[in-house]
Amino acid sequence: MAGASDKAVFRATTTAPVNIAVIKYWGKRDPTLNLPTNSSLSVTLSQRSLRTLTTASCSAVYPAADELILNGKPQDIQSSKRTLACLASLRSHRQAVEAADPSLPKLSTFPLRIVSQNNFPTAAGLASSAAGFAALVRAVADLYQLPQTPLELSRIARQGSGSACRSLMGGYVAWRAGSLADGSDSLAEEVAPQSHWPEMRAVVLVVSAEKKDVPSTEGMQTTVATSNLFAARVASVVPERMAAIETAIQNRDFPSFAEITMRDSNGFHATCLDSWPPIFYMNDVSRAAVRLVHDINTAAGRTVCAYTFDAGPNAVIYYLDEDSELVAGTVKAVLKSDTEGFEGPFNERVKDITTPGVSLDKIDSRAVDVLRDGVNRVILTGVGEGPISVEEHLVSETGEVLSQ
């Protein structure tokens, strides 16, 4: 039996999405297991705009050490405890599968070769680690033909990068903080599928691709240890918001969804500022985007858009497809005409717009100036599906690394 697999290369390839939280994950109660201080909730973004493509392969003929090649660069897996933890969990699940059916090839004993490519710049505040670990876990699970559900796999992905657990599903995804010390109840679950509220759109204003001042793992631990206001966020603010935004999603109530999203982003950045030393992720361009969104909503006479900011200055602005002209159209009119990103997916209702949905004299003129100078690229996207199995492998049938 083992004969057939002696020289074979086993492969599975998946894509995985980025997710952008509307209730923010910030703070670990257990840094090793990546257990959060509070629950969080995100929108999975369409892989038509942003995705990681990962091929997991294994073979008895590979060199003994597992390999990971990310955007063409070999990574030092041994120095990444998080990657090691994910691979160890996945191998252990495979061992259980193999123990239950001795006819299966012993893939758990073969070295892995994992090749991954993003279609967007890493470390630009675009949650690349979430998509990356989700793709890695999904691809290896597929390679190993594991029976675990996405909910169960989210426990593994969480150990790679907390927010990665939310990228294993599409639509609207909650990560339940859980309370057990071993983290077994700290899992992601789908609150609503993409099909429940498919009209959700987002435009990302890419403010700067500079590396972050304070990496988020370090930043969140500083906040937990030093912010005097953080305990209130964890104890009461987030639990109330989680319940309220889940209701808003169930009811497809955009104004409520939007206000909760904006307030949670502001509250998260407030606890960063309250940390010692203080942490700043938003800059003057981010603040101009906040002003733009409030001004569009005021001019529209209803809440048609919502900003949120992760651990970086990029603004993610959510809106509904029916308000594309009002929101993305106004953003387009505000920015320079050579701004990149108004082509491609999700541009149907925006590509031909030449006049803004909201008259620019309703937008603070300083905000317009700051945004025009500070934003050179946008990404149009929308709510999307979870990981998708594909045949577009990054490793050949004989084990060579392929470039896309």
Added chain:
Amino acid sequence: MAGASDKAVFRATTTAPVNIAVIKYWGKRDPTLNLPTNSSLSVTLSQRSLRTLTTASCSAVYPAADELILNGKPQDIQSSKRTLACLASLRSHRQAVEAADPSLPKLSTFPLRIVSQNNFPTAAGLASSAAGFAALVRAVADLYQLPQTPLELSRIARQGSGSACRSLMGGYVAWRAGSLADGSDSLAEEVAPQSHWPEMRAVVLVVSAEKKDVPSTEGMQTTVATSNLFAARVASVVPERMAAIETAIQNRDFPSFAEITMRDSNGFHATCLDSWPPIFYMNDVSRAAVRLVHDINTAAGRTVCAYTFDAGPNAVIYYLDEDSELVAGTVKAVLKSDTEGFEGPFNERVKDITTPGVSLDKIDSRAVDVLRDGVNRVILTGVGEGPISVEEHLVSETGEVLSQ
């Protein structure tokens, strides 16, 4: 008896200082009486650098309506409930004095003419209203020869502008929030006189003289009504900091004073950001000043300076005179050579500095660029005295308004 005063013009003139809080006043529990949600503490700044000069005069020959002329511009007193409240309290105290000694002229029945001049731009985030109301109350109290102590007068000044109560005293001044509904226990008191710790210095980085986005009275009410994190600040954070910073002041413990000051500024701005809609007073230049201060402290190997920001982007950086070269010298080296304000009072240890106290390669280069572009003026100052009675009147013996 009344004959002599029939045509006489009675005058009293005082100067009053600016104060800059190190524990911030933000939030009113009673907007009419200006009763705060929390206690606060400030450093009174020297009037050699910043002061309001106010002459209060009254005369039976003046037109019937009270007059207030601020920086050459007549003000509409009737539309300022706060000014009316202060004047009514002062008149009522004068009436008590007159009732006790009928030989005194009935100044309480005479129209007032009050003339006030700042030596710095108003509404530039420099607490001009605090100095202004403190000077007004002190000048009228002197005109009326009231027996009330500064502590008692602080109750009146508080009704004009909350933080004005702290400008009636020199040195280090606490405003006790009090708990009574009528505000009678909401008073300012000297924690330590200037002479206790006279080495305290401050350099103000004047970032922008633009009008504020959100006036502080409106902003603080928004925060009280909407910030989910504000209650924690009021209930526990500020009381602990008040006790700790008073101890630091008694012990002349600059590192503790500095850390509490910086953390309280950050926490205050965090609650602003957590408000709905969010309030931003700090901008990228403010954040560069934060970075500069942390970098100077790191390079010095001890805490030699502390930033604080009021409801605006200006940075106030406290330091001790002995560290002038390290702090003000580095600030001077960072800024453009034509930056205004390195002459005049408090420049003794800085005027001849040509090399920074801290090598500029220890300072984040982006922060240096942002500060160099964004700061055109500094104010050198230090801890100072309370209001001072002077003979330099802004109203002539015959009642004409004089210009300085």
